[in-house]
Amino acid sequence: xxxxxxSFNFTKYWLILKRxxxxxxxxxxxxxxxVFLTLxxxxxxxxxxxTLRFQKTNTTSSLTGVxxxxxxxxxxxxKTNPLSTETEVIRSANVVKKIxxxxxLKSEKGVPIKLxxxxxQLTVNEVQKTDVLKVSYKDTNPKTAAxxxxxxxxxxxxxxxSFNRAxxxxxxxxxxxxxxxxxxxxxxxxxxxxxFKEKNKIVSxxxxxxxxxxxxxxxxxxxxxxxxxxSDVSAQSKAIRAKLGMTSEEAVAVASLSQSSGxxxxxxxxxxxxxxxxxxxxVLQETHPEIIKLENKKTSLKNILKNRIGKVxxxxxxxxxxxxxxxxxxxxxxAQLVELxxxxxxxxxxxATLSNLEASYRKRLDVLPRFEQQQRELERNLDTGKATYxxxxxxxxxxxxxxxxxIGNVRVxxxxxVPETSAVSPNxxxxxxxxxxxxxxxxxxxxxxxxxxxxxxxxxxxxxxxLTLLGVIPCFNKYPKSTRNNRDSELFTPKVVVRDTPRxxxxxAYRMLRANLKFMSADxxxxxxxxxxxxxxxxxxxxxxxxxxxxxxMERKVLLVDGDLHRPSQHKIWDLPNNKGLSNVIVGQxxxxxxxxxxxxxxxxLTSGVVPPSPASLLDSKRMASLVESFSAFYDFVIIDxxxxxxxxxxxxxxxxxxxxxxxxxxxxxxxxxxTLARELLEKSGQNVLGQVVxxxxxxxxxxxNYYFEQEYYSQxxxxxxxxxxxxx
Numbered sequence: 014x015x016x017x018x019x020s021f022n023f024t025k026y027w028l029i030l031k032r033x034x035x036x037x038x039x040x041x042x043x044x045x046x047x048v049f050l051t052l053x054x055x056x057x058x059x060x061x062x063x064t065l066r067f068q069k070t071n072t073t074s075s076l077t078g079v080x081x082x083x084x085x086x087x088x089x090x091x092k093t094n095p096l097s098t099e100t101e102v103i104r105s106a107n108v109v110k111k112i113x114x115x116x117x118l119k120s121e122k123g124v125p126i127k128l129x130x131x132x133x134q135l136t137v138n139e140v141q142k143t144d145v146l147k148v149s150y151k152d153t154n155p156k157t158a159a160x161x162x163x164x165x166x167x168x169x170x171x172x173x174x175s176f177n178r179a180x181x182x183x184x185x186x187x188x189x190x191x192x193x194x195x196x197x198x199x200x201x202x203x204x205x206x207x208x209f210k211e212k213n214k215i216v217s218x219x220x221x222x223x224x225x226x227x228x229x230x231x232x233x234x235x236x237x238x239x240x241x242x243x244s245d246v247s248a249q250s251k252a253i254r255a256k257l258g259m260t261s262e263e264a265v266a267v268a269s270l271s272q273s274s275g276x277x278x279x280x281x282x283x284x285x286x287x288x289x290x291x292x293x294x295x296v297l298q299e300t301h302p303e304i305i306k307l308e309n310k311k312t313s314l315k316n317i318l319k320n321r322i323g324k325v326x327x328x329x330x331x332x333x334x335x336x337x338x339x340x341x342x343x344x345x346x347x348a349q350l351v352e353l354x355x356x357x358x359x360x361x362x363x364x365a366t367l368s369n370l371e372a373s374y375r376k377r378l379d380v381l382p383r384f385e386q387q388q389r390e391l392e393r394n395l396d397t398g399k400a401t402y403x404x405x406x407x408x409x410x411x412x413x414x415x416x417x418x419x420i421g422n423v424r425v426x427x428x429x430x431v432p433e434t435s436a437v438s439p440n441x442x443x444x445x446x447x448x449x450x451x452x453x454x455x456x457x458x459x460x461x462x463x464x465x466x467x468x469x470x471x472x473x474x475x476x477x478x479x480l481t482l483l484g485v486i487p488c489f490n491k492y493p494k495s496t497r498n499n500r501d502s503e504l505f506t507p508k509v510v511v512r513d514t515p516r517x518x519x520x521x522a523y524r525m526l527r528a529n530l531k532f533m534s535a536d537x538x539x540x541x542x543x544x545x546x547x548x549x550x551x552x553x554x555x556x557x558x559x560x561x562x563x564x565x566x567m568e569r570k571v572l573l574v575d576g577d578l579h580r581p582s583q584h585k586i587w588d589l590p591n592n593k594g595l596s597n598v599i600v601g602q603x604x605x606x607x608x609x610x611x612x613x614x615x616x617x618x619l620t621s622g623v624v625p626p627s628p629a630s631l632l633d634s635k636r637m638a639s640l641v642e643s644f645s646a647f648y649d650f651v652i653i654d655x656x657x658x659x660x661x662x663x664x665x666x667x668x669x670x671x672x673x674x675x676x677x678x679x680x681x682x683x684x685x686x687x688x689t690l691a692r693e694l695l696e697k698s699g700q701n702v703l704g705q706v707v708x709x710x711x712x713x714x715x716x717x718x719n720y721y722f723e724q725e726y727y728s729q730x731x732x733x734x735x736x737x738x739x740x741x742x
Contacts, residue, residue, distance in 0.1 A: 040457045045450035061158035062149040063166050063429040064140070067096060068422045096146060099423075100137045103148065103169050109135075111168045116160060135165075145426065155432045162429035173423050185412040188405055195402040202395035209391055218385040225378045232371040239364045246357045253350040279318045286311045471707050474678045477685060478692050481704035483533075483675070484526030486556065487519055488709035508555050508586040511562040512613060520563075523556075526706060527563040530675075533703060540645050541671040542703070543576070545655040545664035547691035551679035552708040554582035557654040560675075565616035569649040572609070574619045576653045576667055578628030581621035583654055587612045594622025598640065599631045605643070617648075628656075633666045641670045658691040665698040673703040680710060 102108065109131055112118070118126045134151045148165060152158035215221065290307045297304055475482055510519045530539060544557040554577070561573040574595060575583035584591035589610050597603040598619075609617045625631055644651045653671060655664035668674040674695065678688065695702050 036457055038454070041450045041454045044453040045446045048446035048449045058151045058153060059155035059158050059432040059434075060149050060151050061155065061162045061429040061432055062147055063162045064426040065146045065148065065166060065169070066424050066426045067099065067144045067146070068424075094139070096139050096144065100139070100146060102172070103137050103146070103165070104132060104135065108165070108168055108172055112161060112165050115168070116157075116164055118157075118161070148429075150429075159429040159431045166425055166428070170423060170425070181412050185409065188409040188412055192402070192405045192409060195398065195405050199395065199398040199402050202391065202398045206388070206391040206395055209387060213384055215384055215388065218381055218388055222378065222381050222385075225374050225381070229371055229374045229378065232367050232374065236364060236367045236371065239360050239367065243357060243360045243364065246353050246360065250350060250353045250357065253346050253353070256346055279314055279321060283311060283314045283318060286314060470680060471710060474680065474688075474705065474707050477688050478676065478678065478705055480676060480692075480702060482707065483529040483704035484522060484706040485710055486522045486526075486552075486559075486706060486708045488711055509558055509562055511559045511566065515566075520559075523559045523563045526560060527567070530703065537672075539672045539703070540649065541641060541651040541653065541673075543653045543655045543664060543667045543671040543674045544677060545668075545674060546657050546677040546679070547683045547687045548659050549580060549657050551657070551677050551682050553657070553677040554586060554654050556675075556677050556706055556708055557652050558583060558586045561616055561618075561650070561652040562613065564650045564652070565613060568615055570647075571616045571650045571652065572619060572644050572648040573612075573616065574644070574651060574653045575621040576632065576663065577656045578621050578624055578631065578663070579656050579661060581624070583618055584620040587618050589618060589620055591620045591622065594620035596622035596625050596628075596631060598622070599634065599636050600625075601636075605640070629661060629663055629666070632663045637667075638670050641667075658694050659687050665694060665700065668695075668698065668700040671701075673701045675703050676705045677708050678705050679708045682709075 106128060109128055113126055113128075113131060118131070120126050120130065136149045136151075138147050138149075139145075140147055148162055150158050150161045150165070152161065210216070286307055290304065290311065293301070293304050293307060471482070471485060510517055511523050514520055530542070533539065542560075544553050544560070546553040554575075558573060561571050565571045573583060575581050576595065578596060581591060581594075583589070584594075587610075589612070593603050594608055598605055598608050603622075605619075608622070609619050612618050631637065641651070641653075651671075653667055655667045658664050664674070676691065676695070
């Protein structure tokens with residue numbers, strides 16, 4: 014496929030050269046002479062060259078480990094080349110101006126050379142697959158050229174060193190400015206960490222957390238023991254209270270009262286009075302004075318007893334009629350109960366203390382994770398500050414060392430030598446002039462080809478119209494000299510070649526067209542065919558006449574109708590009078606039989622007749638449609654020569670009455686615009702377009718000229734075969 018495309022492009026360009034060789038040939042000599050004389054008249058130019066080698070990093074920096082990043086040639090973008098950047102630095106205005114000032118370079122007028130003029134003579138190129146730049150300069154003085162190159166490389170080296178030192182100095186100044194801030198940050202972080210520890214009384218959060226967990230465990234064990242003791246004491250107290258039948262407070266109070274002599278004495282007196290009352294009641298009545306006296310005494314004693322009982326602590330809950338005299342066992346039980354109650358109170362107090370202590374440890378333990386997080390943040394800030402300070406201090410020391418180093422990653426490989434021979438020799442001038450002349454010729458050919466919008470080849474016609482190629486008609490080789498440049502020259506050439514020169518390649522081409530039309534009508538016979546073109550002068554009338562003659566040679570009755578009422582041509586082709594014809598028949602001025610002329614066996618011609626003022630109205634009439642139907646009924650084939658599509662709409666009108674339309678395309682006459690308009694007109698009007706006939710094709714402009722036009726191709730045997738196949742169809 015690649016070879017086929019290459020062959021096609023080569024042939025296409027070859028055909029263009031064959032068409033445009035004369036303008037290209039006319040352009041070459043003056044351009045060649047102009048360039049050659051210009052180069053020859055100039056003073057000899059000498060070229061001096063020097064080379065620079067670049068390294069990604071400086072060797073000294075790599076060995077010392079200091080300042081390795083300075084002058085690094087690593088590109089910013091992936092696809093950029095560091096050497097291209099250095100090339101622009103060498104050609105920069107700062108470097109070039111130093112060269113001009115240092116060497117005092119002046120132009121021919123005695124003024125300092127301009128920057129652009131200097132750069133035109135300076136060339137900086139990369140040596141392929143190396144890290145080397147080649148610097149060259151052209152000048153009429155060989156020594157000046159060498160001095161400029163050597164000075165340029167020296168200035169560039171100085172610029173490279175100064176630039177790298179400037180980078181190191183800038184880094185040093187920046188670090189000197191940032192180092193105090195870093196130190197201040199470290200001190201601030203240390204102060205914050207110290208204040209945090211003092212405020213929260215923290216020495217080591219981890220150790221304190223471990224100790225707090227241990228203390229909480231011990232306290233929980235002690236609390237558990239005390240709770241066990243309290244339970245035991247409570248059980249003993251409950252048992253004693255059950256035996257005594259009183260509460261602990263009552264037992265304490267009763268024990269106190271039993272040990273109070275004042276209470277016991279009054280209690281004895283009350284008991285004696287009650288005994289006396291019992292004795293007296295046995296013999297006396299209640300109203301007796303003695304009984305009343307004893308009752309009063311009893312009441313007085315109970316009041317005294319009540320007062321004395323109230324003075325004993327805890328006796329307020331003791332009823333007056335309670336047993337205030339207990340025995341020794343009860344006293345012991347009461348004492349034991351009091352002791353247990355005291356012990357219970359002590360254990361409760363100890364339990365509360367231990368619980369509070371556990372709560373305080375738990376509270377501390379709950380805040381320790383937050384303290385630990387804060388401490389870590391403060392320590393992290395401190396570590397970061399210290400690391401930053403250390404790094405800045407180290408970098409500051411390195412930048413001071415790097416600033417004092419001659420850090421550069423470029424070296425001079427070879428200095429420029431004074432050239433002995435000029436860069437432009439006579440042979441070089443000849444070659445340069447030849448190349449420029451050839452390029453100018455090719456440019457002229459390209460310009461002519463680009464501005465020429467006409468269709469030039471069969472392939473262009475096929476590609477543009479998109480229609481089936483039914484025939485290719487070669488052009489006549491010779492024209493009369495008197496008509497060579499005439500617009501109507503085609504009218505003076507032999508037209509009916511099928512009749513006049515039946516053995517010629519052109520006649521065979523028309524017979525091939527006839528055979529292709531026959532093949533297309535295998536299913537439905539094509540009887541009425543309209544022949545038209547995009548623009549005038551494409552030879553549609555000639556094609557129509559020869560096609561009609563070729564069909565008549567097959568012993569078919571053929572009628573050739575000149576439907577071009579704008580510029581009729583058939584009467585000139587067949588040498589017929591045109592005073593009466595189609596227009597006269599349409600308007601009813603003449604009968605059809607009188608208008609039709611016999612020009613050869615089986616072929617009749619109906620000329621256009623008098624050119625009417627409105628051809629479109631005549632052709633687009635019912636009378637014309639009726640005539641076409643009559644022609645179709647009487648003749649085997651009806652060929653209608655219609656006007657060009659871009660001249661009038663008559664061809665589209667006639668196409669609606671016909672079985673098909675045949676489009677004639679002539680390379681060199683029709684252009685792309687008109688051919689495109691014709692194709693769109695046929696598509697929009699709904700015509701049955703049979704195909705296209707490429708007319709008047711030059712064998713010099715076709716890559717398939719041998720295939721289309723050589724006489725040997727149209728052998729008698731092939732013609733007979735075509736006729737036989739057509740007859741069978």
